[in-house]
Amino acid sequence: MPAPSSAALGLRIETARAAARLSRRELAERSGISPSMIQKVGDGRRIPSDQVLGALAAALGTTPEDLLDGPGRTDSxxxxxxxxxxxxxxxxDLPEDGPVRPVDQLAADVEVAVEDxxxxxxxxxxxxxxxxxxxxxRAVDQTCGREREEAARLLALAVRSADAVAYKYGYRDLSARLVELMRxxxxxxxxxxxxxxxEYVRMETFFAARQLAPGLRSLREALDRMPAPATERLAAAAAALHMRAAVxxxxMRQADDARDHLREAEALAGRVQERLYDGTAVGPDSLEIHRLSVAVELGxxxxLQGAVAAASRWAPxxxxxxxxRSHYYIDLSRAQMQLGRPQHAAESLLVARQIAPLHVREHGQVRTELATMVRLTRGRDEQVLALARWAKAV
Structure with a gap:
């Protein structure tokens, strides 16, 4: 893992200090590091030496590795x-010989994987x-014609499900390989x-690499290549691409483009029933969830005010x-934080955790937000602190 920036390291140290409920002077007394050095490190103006980092970690009850790399992994x-x-x-593409069950049995197992x-x-x-x-x-390798096409379709859906594990748990290189396998x-x-x-799933790799411009271009090119949305599946597929492009x-703070894509998604989503299409939830409810996401991203x-007000009248x-559903409450929490309502934000995260605990626990934006809450409350809000520790944000 590359070394964190001085700002990122400073935020981790400040979060750990808040969780320990120590002032900078108290941390200085415990660590033997001067208050001025602690302030410079915490503000991101200095990268501490190994000796300073070790002393701060010991005083904070953590390790230099946790401060450098972030808190440890979760579900082993x-x-x-x-x-x-x-x-x-x-x-x-070179599978070993072995048994292959009938396609209906494979389809049933793929359906379970998608549901998981x-x-x-x-x-x-x-x-x-x-x-x-x-x-x-093996099924793709051993079959031909329509049977091979169906095996490939099932493989694409199964690979997408496996990618969720890789992506959520931080295996970015593995995730990128799985995305290419799906394609x-x-x-x-x-x-x-x-x-x-x-192409919708591929956008994950652009988000992870913070390469938004080429990612947005890839979504638009995918839309250009699509046939006319004459069927429900095609309309849903196009709507999903527009929703992702809007986010x-x-x-990227391109408000006009984001709203244009939302309008296109709205026209398409209104033509389909809310359900999974090739593994992606599309429909009027999913559109509402993406409206909130776009508001949060635009900032x-x-x-934000309109999105939070809408949340008082509508719930997924x-x-x-x-x-x-949990993603909706995560984004609602982010909106509430941007509006200066940390208590409401914490309550929204608790709702998200109740719905899908593993999704919330492995969400990078949740960890960032909880770390901010810990710093704002100086570790004195027991509920926030417990949630942050559960999510490995501290």
Whole structure:
């Protein structure tokens, strides 16, 4: 892992200090480091030497590694499953001989994997995905014609589910490989709606690399390549791409583009029923959730006020997946923080945790937000501090 910037390291030290309920002077007394040095390090103006970092970590009850890399990993069972997933995909196009069940049985297992993904059941998904992927690789290798296309379609959906484990738990290189595998399988399937779903998922890699401009360009090119949305699946696929493009444009602070994409998504989403299409939730409710996401990314007060006010009148229905509903409350919390309402933000995160705990716990923006709350409350809000420790934000 690359060394953190002085600002990032300073924020981690300040968060740990707040969690320990120490003033800078008290930290200086415990560590033997001067108050002026602690202030410079905390403000991101100085990178501490190994000796200074070690003294600060000891005084804060943590380790230099945690301060440099961030808090430790969470669910060990997921991390234990990742090496087998990595081994499974190495020779995806050269699978060993082995049994392949009938397509209806494979489809049933893929449906379970997709459901585990959208319900944030990452432990079970991580443990079961390698065997399913290995069998689907064999199915694609051993079949031809329509049967091969169907096997490839199922493989694309299964790979997408496996990618959720890699992406959520920070295995960015593995996630990028899985995304390319999904696109490879979608190409074999020859299905434009599934191909669009692959481009939707690919945006993860651009978000992770903070390469928003090429990512937004890739979404627009995918939309240009799509056939006319004459079917429900194609309309849903196009709506999903527009919703994702709206979020990307919002994060880039391109307000006009973000709103244009939302309008396009609205026209398309109004033509489909709310449900999963090739693994992506699309429909009127998903559109409302993306409206909030775009408002948060743009960060304009009027939009934030309107989104928070709308949240008092509307909530995502229980028929939506746990991941989608929890994401709504995560974004609501972010909006409330931007409006200076940290108590409301904490309450929204508690709702999100109740819906999908693993999704919330592994969400990078949640950790950042909780660290900010700990600093703002100086570690004195027990509920916030407990939530931050649970999420490994401190």
């Amino acid at each position: 069972r997921v991390h234990q499953a990742v090496p087998e997933l990595q081994r499974t995909i190495v020779a995806y 993904r959208v319900q944030s059941q990452y432990v079970r998904l991580g443990e079961q995905a390698p065997a399913l992927l290995a069998e689907l690789f 490879w399988a979608a190409g074999i399937a020859g299905d434009p709606a599934l191909t669009a779903a692959g 990307a444009a919002g994060r 304009e007060e009027a939009d 229905p229980r028929t939506l997946s746990a991941e989608r």
